[in-house]
Amino acid sequence: MRLLLVEDDVDLQTNLKTHLMSAKYSVDVAADGEEGLFQGSEYPYDAAIVDVGLPLLDGISLIRKLRAENFDYPIIILTARDRWQDKVEGLDAGADDYLTKPFQPEELLARLNALIRRSVGQSSPVIENGPLMINTATLSVSVADRHISLSGSEYKLLEYLMLHLGEVKSKTVLTEHIYDQDFDLDSNVIEVFIRRLRKKLDPESRYGFIETLRGQGYRLKKITGEA
Incomplete structure (x- = not known):
């Protein structure tokens, strides 16, 4: 999953990025509202975290502009203000949730995970597809109750496909959503990661989880029964 973090406090930005990356997110950062608006409009994100008190363009205005341009990915606002009016203003602008500083990174991760799941119609952190199961809270993967060990990049790819089960995703789309803006999109x-996933998840080719659609991309097949 690819995130946009808009935060002008350098120490907090660094701390949050570290925690988010440890949770297998790819993170782009911006230190002011104008840069946040540019990135938020230019790149495909799965969610954004936006501080309210930003220079150049405040967080509320940033969110309003993104929503006016029909960008509908989930947004969490961060605020140092404790007046309920400020929180209401953020939600009315189009934010989906808020956290008041100071907060624990673990709470941010839990809320972020929940918002992303709900945005694709998943209410539980446990997502199942036949014998394949992932837990987006613990980052664990299993097939027929057998634990599968994946690298960070392999997990990101599998999670994205599981959250978009049955949908065809091109290589470009997959790359854009699991890597940050500095990654070589060509x-x-x-x-390589698709081959590794197939070998790890389905070494005997029993289930055929990942389908290749020539000229279009890849799709995680819906498993409705035993293969």
């Missing part, structure tokens, strides 16, 4: 690394 790379064939997605093909």
